[in-house]
Amino acid sequence: MRLKDKVAIVTGAASGFGKGIAERFAQEGASVIVADLNGDAAAQVAEAIRDQGGAAKSVEADVTSGDDVKAMVEAATAGFGGLDIVVNNAGIPQRNQPMLEVDEETFDRIFEVNCKSLYLAAIHAVPVLRERGGGVMINTASTAGLRPRPGLVWYNGSKGAAITLTKSMAIELAPDNIRVNALCPVAGDTPMLGEFLGGEVTNEMYTKFVATVPIGRLSTPRDLANASVFLASDEADFLTGVCLEVDGGRCI
Secondary structure: OOOOOOEEEEEOOOOHHHHHHHHHHHHOOOEEEEEEOOHHHHHHHHHHHHHOOOEEEEEEOOOOOHHHHHHHHHHHHHHHOOOOEEEEOOOOOOOOOOHHHOOHHHHHHHHHHHHHHHHHHHHHHHHHHHHHOOEEEEEEOOHHHOOOOOOOHHHHHHHHHHHHHHHHHHHHHHHHOEEEEEEEEOOEOOOHHHHHOOOOOOHHHHHHHHOOOOOOOOEOHHHHHHHHHHHHOHHHOOOOOOEEEEOOOOOO
């Protein structure tokens, strides 16, 4: 098992990519805090992991709340005795629309969830990782931060910020043996897809979007889980500041 005896937090883990990552981490031997704004759904994921013989606890957490993030970290240390891995996966999309039509409240929410959450996770988790002698942080960014497209300007910016934050954190935390990397997935078949496509997924729009991915499909939770396990494992112990494109060639 590649993550045996590790303790991990995965945010946004009640569904989609986060759920896939949490489940795979448990299969690889990690004890997992399944954190999500939807506490009931997080509890169901944690229960399913335990039913499969894994170790998991759920936490209802708003990643834009310092108190909630602090409680999330404390749940890991109290429940499993420490913390080794933090996957900052929680995020929100922007509906595809002209940049000037996005209201200020939506703009603020995008940057709170997609960027401020990384700050809060660092504030509360880094001291614990330092006490542990090191650890790993993985941030879910996006191909949108590497190859922006019109209609998603503010979302693109938030994910570009996540990429720069990842690299900045990596260089500052390297002396503490804390590695910080990012995942840059192309869109997947998750509830966010409709927002990226303007509010509705039609067969025509779906086919057109898939055609932009050279491998010919969208990303899946399995794709993100496989990449996360590698980045979190000792196999990647010389990798930090990496923003890994999990995109089927979309960014080429």
